[in-house]
Every structure is written in C-alpha cells, then in structure tokens.
Amino acid sequence: MTEMMDTVDAELERFISRRASQDTRPDPDEQEELWKASVRAHNARRSGEMRAAWCEYHQLQAARLRAVLEGLIAEHEARAAAYSDQIGDTHA
Numbered sequence: 001m002t003e004m005m006d007t008v009d010a011e012l013e014r015f016i017s018r019r020a021s022q023d024t025r026p027d028p029d030e031q032e033e034l035w036k037a038s039v040r041a042h043n044a045r046r047s048g049e050m051r052a053a054w055c056e057y058h059q060l061q062a063a064r065l066r067a068v069l070e071g072l073i074a075e076h077e078a079r080a081a082a083y084s085d086q087i088g089d090t091h092a
Contacts, residue, residue, distance in 0.1 A: 026034070
C-alpha cells in the first residue's frame with residue numbers, strides 16, 4: 001500500500017510540475033502594466049504623428065498664401081506702375 005501511495009505521490013508531483021511549467025500566463029498586475037506602457041507608447045506615437053501633420057499643413061498653407069499674395073502684390077504693382085505712367089503722360 002505504501003508503495004502504491006509513493007507511486008501516486010510521484011505521479012501527482014510530475015503532473016503538478018508539468019502543469020506549472022505550462023502555466024506561463026503573466027501576472028494580471030504585470031499584464032496591466034504592459035497594457036499601460038503600450039497605451040503610453042501608442043499615445044506618444046499618435047501625438048508625434050499629429051504634430052507632424054499639423055506642421056506639414058501649416059507649411060503648405062504658408063506656401064499657398066505666399067503664392068497668392070505674391071501674385072496679388074505683383075498685380076497691384078503693375079497697376080500702380082500703369083497709373084504712374086499715365087500720370088507722367090498727362091503732365092508732359
């Protein structure tokens with residue numbers, strides 16, 4: 001009977017050891033910390049992407065406005081020059 005109990009105990013010990021080595025699930029607290037770190041990394045990456053997008057938007061908008069305003073300035077300078085020439089013609 002003792003021999004059988006020893007065999008059962010040994011079998012049970014092997015089973016428990018095998019199950020323990022298979023149970024590699026992380027600790028729930030560790031999982032939560034990993035999740036928090038993942039969220040922080042995602043938010044930082046997303047924030048960087050948004051800053052880059054806004055930077056590009058403002059650079060492109062400045063280029064568009066510069067092109068429009070330079071065109072308007074050139075047009076007004078040309079009209080002013082034409083009027084200036086007409087003023088000179090009428091005084092001569």
